[in-house]
């Protein structure tokens with residue numbers, strides 16, 4: 314038996330030399346990754362500013378079983394990476410044969426926190442006084458649609474927590490309301506000069522009609538000009554005396570009873586600009 318075994322071995326050895334049966338073991342094994350191209354196609358959900366709530370979902374091709382790595386970390390079977398903050402990440406996929414894709418860079422940018430935020434700004438104002446002119450107007454800003462507001466009346470140079478601006482002169486104010494995330498709504502708000510009371514304006518209109526160019530449009534006969542509304546307030550007593558009590562004005566002709574009554578009503582109401 315032993316002889317036969319040795320002879321068999323020798324025979325096989327000789328056969329091997331003849332047919333080069335050792336060749337297979339001398340050459341290196343063929344690389345299973347040769348010609349394999351794995352592409353990865355990441356999709357992403359952006360994180361909110363300051364939070365780690367973004368994610369990257371990886372799809373690898375061609376179809377197969379893959380594991381996935383982020384930033385050269387350990388490979389995992391899930392193709393989803395969660396809890397990611399803003400930043401750039403390198404993603405790789407590896408198939409069952411250990412062949413890997415190229416590293417693919419994915420950048421997560423913050424979502425704009427103002428997307429979809431629609432702040433509604435509703436201003437209300439009070440007049441600035443006239444005669445005497447005073448910086449006593451106000452703007453009250455009511456905002457809705459978001460939260461955590463601060464308010465500016467100077468185009469955003471300064472902001473305050475209160476939604477009320479007081480002690481304002483008549484004029485236009487570039488108002489801005491800003492919410493907790495810095496989302497803003499702008500609007501130009503006008504603080505108007507007090508337009509004057511009803512009785513005052515009836516008197517003024519009467520005077521424009523009756524006292525004409527002698528005292529308006531630059532006219533200042535007797536040293537009196539009424540273009541400035543406040544001069545009417547200042548001269549209330551002389552207007553009343555000349556037009557109602559004495560009836561010596563206008564020089565173009567006397568006022569009717571009802572015209573005198575307009576002056577009388579204003580005088581009795583307090584003869585102020587706001588009456």
Ligand code: HEC
Nearest residue numbers: 520523524525527534535537551552555556562563564565
């Ligand atoms: C046609 C021109 C003319 C018209 C119209 C006229 N005035 Fe005069 N006003 C004068 C002249 C001139 C004087 C200066 C002489 C005088 O006092 O009578 C004067 C003086 C005045 C004075 C200053 C003197 C004072 O008594 O204090 C007042 C106030 C005045 N006018 C009010 C009026 C009013 C109000 C009207 C309209 C309802 C009016 N005038 C219409 C020509 C006019």
